[in-house]
Amino acid sequence: xxxxxxxxxxxxxxxxxxxxxxxxxxxxxxxxxxxxxxxxxxxxxxxxxxxxxxxxxxxxxxxxxxxxxxxxxxxxxxxxxxxxxxxxxxxxxxxxxxxxxxxxxxxxxxxxxxxxxxxxxxxxxxxxxxxxxxxxxxxxxxxxxxxxxxxxxxxxxxxxxxxxxxxxxxxxxxxxxxxxxxxxxxxxxxxxxxxxxxxxxxxxxxxxxxxxxxxxxxxxxxxxxxxxxxxxxxxxxxxxxxxxxxxxxxxxxxxxxxxxxxxxxxxxxxxxxxxxxxxxxxxxxxxxxxxxxxxxxxxxxxxxxxxxxxxxxxxxxxxxxxxxxxxxxxxxxxxxxxxxxxxxxxxxxxx
Amino acid sequence: xxxxxxxxxxxxxxxxxxxxxxxxxxxxxxxxxxxxxxxxxxxxxxxxxxxxxxxxxxxxxxxxxxxxxxxxxxxxxxxxxxxxxxxxxxxxxxxxxxxxxxxxxxxxxxxxxxxxxxxxxxxxxxxxxxxxxxxxxxxxxxxxxxxxxxxxxxxxxxxxxxxxxxxx
Numbered sequence: 001x002x003x004x005x006x007x008x009x010x011x012x013x014x015x016x017x018x019x020x021x022x023x024x025x026x027x028x029x030x031x032x033x034x035x036x037x038x039x040x041x042x043x044x045x046x047x048x049x050x051x052x053x054x055x056x057x058x059x060x061x062x063x064x065x066x067x068x069x070x071x072x073x074x075x076x077x078x079x080x081x082x083x084x085x086x087x088x089x090x091x092x093x094x095x096x097x098x099x100x101x102x103x104x105x106x107x108x109x110x111x112x113x114x115x116x117x118x119x120x121x122x123x124x125x126x127x128x129x130x131x132x133x134x135x136x137x138x139x140x141x142x143x144x145x146x147x148x149x150x151x152x153x154x155x156x157x158x159x160x161x162x163x164x165x166x167x168x169x170x171x172x173x174x175x176x177x178x179x180x181x182x183x184x185x186x187x188x189x190x191x192x193x194x195x196x197x198x199x200x201x202x203x204x205x206x207x208x209x210x211x212x213x214x215x216x217x218x219x220x221x222x223x224x225x226x227x228x229x230x231x232x233x234x235x236x237x238x239x240x241x242x243x244x245x246x247x248x249x250x251x252x253x254x255x256x257x258x259x260x261x262x263x264x265x266x267x268x269x270x271x272x273x274x275x276x277x278x279x280x281x282x283x284x285x286x287x288x289x290x291x292x293x294x295x296x297x298x299x300x301x302x303x304x305x306x307x308x309x310x311x312x313x314x315x316x317x318x319x320x321x322x323x324x325x326x327x328x329x330x331x332x333x334x335x336x337x338x339x340x341x342x343x344x345x346x347x348x349x350x351x
Numbered sequence: 352x353x354x355x356x357x358x359x360x361x362x363x364x365x366x367x368x369x370x371x372x373x374x375x376x377x378x379x380x381x382x383x384x385x386x387x388x389x390x391x392x393x394x395x396x397x398x399x400x401x402x403x404x405x406x407x408x409x410x411x412x413x414x415x416x417x418x419x420x421x422x423x424x425x426x427x428x429x430x431x432x433x434x435x436x437x438x439x440x441x442x443x444x445x446x447x448x449x450x451x452x453x454x455x456x457x458x459x460x461x462x463x464x465x466x467x468x469x470x471x472x473x474x475x476x477x478x479x480x481x482x483x484x485x486x487x488x489x490x491x492x493x494x495x496x497x498x499x500x501x502x503x504x505x506x507x508x509x510x511x512x513x514x515x516x517x518x519x
Contacts, residue, residue, distance in 0.1 A: 055371070069416060071413065114374050131367060132367040
C-alpha cells in the first residue's frame with residue numbers, strides 16, 4: 001500500500017439557509033482554501049473528485065456546473081460520486097493507490113434547504129414497494145431508534161444526553177449551526193417528531209461545503225509538516241431491504257473497522273457520521289470505542305449537517321486534530337443510505 | 352416466460368408518482384444579471400486573473416476558479432460565431448420550427464451565448480454576421496432572459512474570422 005495522507009481541509013460554516021450564494025459561489029472559497037493550505041499548486045494536483053446529489057440540488061448534472069469552482073482548464077482528470085464526499089475521498093485514495101496520481105482534491109457540497117430533504121431521501125428506497133408508501137428518512141430512523149431502545153442499548157434520556165453533549169462541544173466550533181447549553185429535562189419535554197425521536201435526536205437542515213487534499217508519501221512529507229496518514233480505510237454496504245438487517249447493530253461498520261485496523265488500536269478521538277442521536281451508541285459498539293474515546297468534539301452532524309459533505313467534514317475534522325497535534329490517532333467515519341446502510345471507516349495517524 | 356407465470360397477465364407498468372419542489376437560489380452573479388435584464392441592460396463580469404468577461408456571469412471564472420466581481424455592461428451588439436437551423440419540433444419547445452439558433456459573441460464579452468435570430472431569411476444567416484438584440488416592450492421588461500426576444504441583423508460588414516475564431 002502507498003502511504004497516503006490528508007494534508008489540508010477547509011469547510012464553509014453550515015447555515016440553515018444560504019439564500020444568497022449558489023453552489024458554485026459557496027464552494028469556490030472552500031476549494032481555494034483547501035488547495036492553498038495543501039501547499040500544492042492547483043495545476044499539479046493529479047485528480048479531482050466530488051460528492052453531491054442531483055436530487056438535493058434539484059437539477060441534473062449539478063456536479064458538472066460545480067466544476068466552475070475548481071477551474072477545469074487546462075482539462076483535468078475528474079470524477080464524481082452521487083454520494084457523500086467521504087466516498088469521493090475513498091475513490092481518490094484508490095486512485096492514488098493505483099499509481100495514476102500522487103495527489104487529489106476532494107470536495108463536496110449540498111444545499112438541502114432548497115428542497116424537502118426527508119422527502120428527497122424517500123427516493124433512495126426500493127422504488128416498487130417502499131418509496132411509493134411515502135416513508136421519509138425521519139420515520140425510518142425512528143424505526144431503528146425504537147429497535148435500539150427495546151434492546152436496552154439506549155434510553156430516550158441517554159439519547160438526549162448525547163444531544164446535550166455534542167451541542168456543548170460545538171460551542172468551540174465556529175462552523176457549527178447548532179450549539180450551546182441545553183437542559184435534558186427541557187429537551188425530553190418536547191414533542192416527538194417520529195416517536196421515539198424528538199427534534200434534538202435529528203440533524204439540522206444545513207447548507208454547506210467542504211474540501212480536502214490528499215497526497216502520497218514523499219509529496220505529503222514535502223508539503224506538510226504533519227500529514228494525517230491514512231493507516232487503514234474500508235467501505236462496506238448492507239442489503240437494501242431494511243427488514244433483512246438487524247437495525248440495532250451495524251455489521252458493515254464492524255467489518256469496515258476490522259479491515260481498517262481499528263480493533264486493538266488506541267483511538268484518541270473519533271468523528272462519527274452519527275446524524276441521529278441513536279447512531280452514536282450503535283456506531284460506538286460496532287467500532288469498539290470505549291467511553292474514554294472522545295466522540296464528535298466538533299459537535300458532529302447533530303450540530304451541522306451539510307448533507308453530501310457531512311461525512312467529508314468528519315474526515316477533515318479528524319485529520320485536523322492529528323495535523324494540529326491534538327490527537328495521535330483519530331478515527332473518521334461516514335455513512336450513506338437509510339439507517340446506516342453503508343459505512344466507511346478510516347484510521348488517521350500522525351508520524 | 353416460466354411455468355409459474357403461465358396464464359398470468361404480465362404486469363407491464365406501475366405508477367409511482369414523484370413530486371419534489373425546490374426553492375432555488377440564483378446566486379449573487381445571476382441575480383445581478385437578471386436585475387440587469389429587467390432594466391434592459393446586459394451585465395457581465397470580468398475575471399480579475401485572466402481578464403475574460405463572462406456574459407451571463409456565474410460568479411466565477413471557470414478557467415481560473417476565482418470569484419468574478421467586477422461588473423461590466425456590454426452593449427448587446429455582437430457576432431454570430433456559429434448557428435443552426437432547427438426544423439424538427441421538440442415536445443418541450445415553446446418555439447415553432449423552423450428557427451435559427453445561434454451562438455453570439457457580444458462585443459466586449461469572451462464567451463458566446465445561445466440566442467435566436469429573426470428578421471432575416473435563413474439562407475442569409477452566416478458566421479461572422481453582426482447582430483443586435485430586440486428587447487420586449489419596456490413595460491414587459493422583467494428579471495428573465497426572455498426580456499431579449501431575439502437578435503436581428505445589423506447593417507454592418509461581417510466581423511473577420513480572426514476576431515471570433517477563439518470562441519468557436
